[in-house]
Amino acid sequence: MRIAVVTPTYNEAENLPKLVSALFSLPLDLSVLIVDDSSPDGTGQIADQLAIEYPGRVEVLHRPGKMGLRSAYLNGFQKILDGGAQVVVQMDADFSHDPSALVDMSRLLESNDVVLGSRYVQGGSVDECWSIWRKRLSAFGNFYARNILGLPLHDVTTGFRMWRRETLQSMPLERIQSNGYIFLVEMAYLAHCLEFKIGESPIYFANRRLGKSKMSFKIQMEAALRVWQVWWHYRDLKKAGKTGRL
Numbered sequence: 001m002r003i004a005v006v007t008p009t010y011n012e013a014e015n016l017p018k019l020v021s022a023l024f025s026l027p028l029d030l031s032v033l034i035v036d037d038s039s040p041d042g043t044g045q046i047a048d049q050l051a052i053e054y055p056g057r058v059e060v061l062h063r064p065g066k067m068g069l070r071s072a073y074l075n076g077f078q079k080i081l082d083g084g085a086q087v088v089v090q091m092d093a094d095f096s097h098d099p100s101a102l103v104d105m106s107r108l109l110e111s112n113d114v115v116l117g118s119r120y121v122q123g124g125s126v127d128e129c130w131s132i133w134r135k136r137l138s139a140f141g142n143f144y145a146r147n148i149l150g151l152p153l154h155d156v157t158t159g160f161r162m163w164r165r166e167t168l169q170s171m172p173l174e175r176i177q178s179n180g181y182i183f184l185v186e187m188a189y190l191a192h193c194l195e196f197k198i199g200e201s202p203i204y205f206a207n208r209r210l211g212k213s214k215m216s217f218k219i220q221m222e223a224a225l226r227v228w229q230v231w232w233h234y235r236d237l238k239k240a241g242k243t244g245r246l
Contacts, residue, residue, distance in 0.1 A: 001106060003162075004085035005032045006076035010066060012093040013041045020050050020058060022099040028106060033080055034093075035061045035072045059083075068179040077168055088168055090161040091117075096206050097160040105162045105201045112199035113167040114191055116153065117160030123202030124155070130207070145227045149189050154200055156188045157181060167196055177233065182226040189230055193237045 005023060009016060016034065023030050032054075036044040047060040061079060063072070073090060080088050087109065091097040097117060105115045118124050120142060126135060138157075145156050159181075171190055178186040191198060 001029065001086045001109075002084070003028055003030050003087040003089060003102070003106065004080040004083065005030060005089040005091060005102075006035065006073060006080060007032065007091055007093045008035045008037070008069060008072035008076070009039060009043045009047070009093045010037045011039045011041045011043060013039065013043045013046050015094050016043060016046055017050065019093055019095065019099065020054065023102075024054065024057065026099060026102060028102060030102075031057045031059070031085070033059045033061060033076050035063065035076045037063045037066045037072065068183075069181065070176060070179045070183040073183070074173055074176070077173065081165060081169065086165050088163045088165065090159060090163075092159055098204060098206065101160070101201065101203045102162070105160075108199045108201050109162050109164065111197075113164050113196035115162045115199045115201050116155055116158050116188070117162075117203040118153075118155035118158060118200035119203060119205045120154040121200045121202050124204070125202075126205045127207045145185050148227050149185070149192075149231055151189060151192055153188065153192070153198060156185050158203075158205075159184050160203060161187075167191070170194070170196075175233070175237075178226060178230065182230065185227060186230045186233075189234060190237070193234050 007019070020032055023032060034047040036047055038044065044060070044062055047058070051058040051060050059079070061075060063075070077088060087106070089102065101117055105117060108115045119126050120139070126138065142155055142157055145151070146153060171194065176183065176186055176190065188198070
C-alpha cells in the first residue's frame with residue numbers, strides 16, 4: 001500500500017527531522033506531507049531541506065499562519081488524494097505517536113475502512129509520567145464524547161489515524177465545522193454515521209519528546225462543550241446511515 005503521512009507542524013524544528021527518519025526506517029511504502037503554519041522556529045525551512053534530502057518522499061505545504069487543525073488536515077488530505085495515495089495517515093510531529101505503530105495499524109486496515117490508534121483498548125496506554133489528574137481528564141473526555149454521540153469506540157479523541165483513500169473520498173468533509181481537537185471527534189463521528197468499519201489498534205501515547213505541548217485545560221473544556229454541536233450538526237446524517245454518503 002502507498003501510505004502518505006500528513007503531519008501538521010507549528011514549532012516542531014527539534015522533532016521533525018527525527019520523525020521523518022523514524023518513518024522512513026519502517027518496512028512500509030511511505031511518503032510524508034508536512035503542513036507548516038509559518039512556524040517562527042524555522043520548522044518550515046527544515047521541512048524544505050528534508051524535501052531536498054528525500055526527493056519524491058517528502059512534500060511541504062506552507063501556510064501563511066496558524067489556521068487551525070481542521071484546515072491543516074483538510075488541505076493536506078486534498079493534496080495527498082490528488083497525488084494518488086492509497087492510504088492516508090494523521091499523526092502528530094512530536095513523537096507522542098510512535099511511528100512504529102503504523103505497521104500494526106496497516107495490517108488492521110486490511111479489514112477496516114479506518115483504523116484509530118487507541119490508548120484505551122487492551123494493550124494501549126498513556127505515558128506513565130502523566131499525573132492522575134491528567135489521566136482521569138483524558139479518560140473522562142473520551143467517556144463523555146462517546147456517550148453523548150453514541151460511539152462504539154474506546155478512543156475518539158486520538159489524533160493517530162489511518163484511512164483508506166476510498167473512505168476519505170466518500171466522506172462529506174466540507175460539512176466538518178470544528179477546529180482544534182474537537183475536529184478529531186467530529187471526523188470519527190462522521191465516519192460512524194456513514195457506517196464505515198472502524199478498527200482500533202493499541203498504542204502507547206507518550207509525552208512529547210521536545211518542545212512545548214499545545215494542549216491546555218481551556219482547549220479540553222472547549223472541546224467538551226462543542227461535542228453537543230457535533231451531535232446536532234449530524235443528526236440527519238445519523239438517521240440516513242449509508243444512504244447519506246455522497
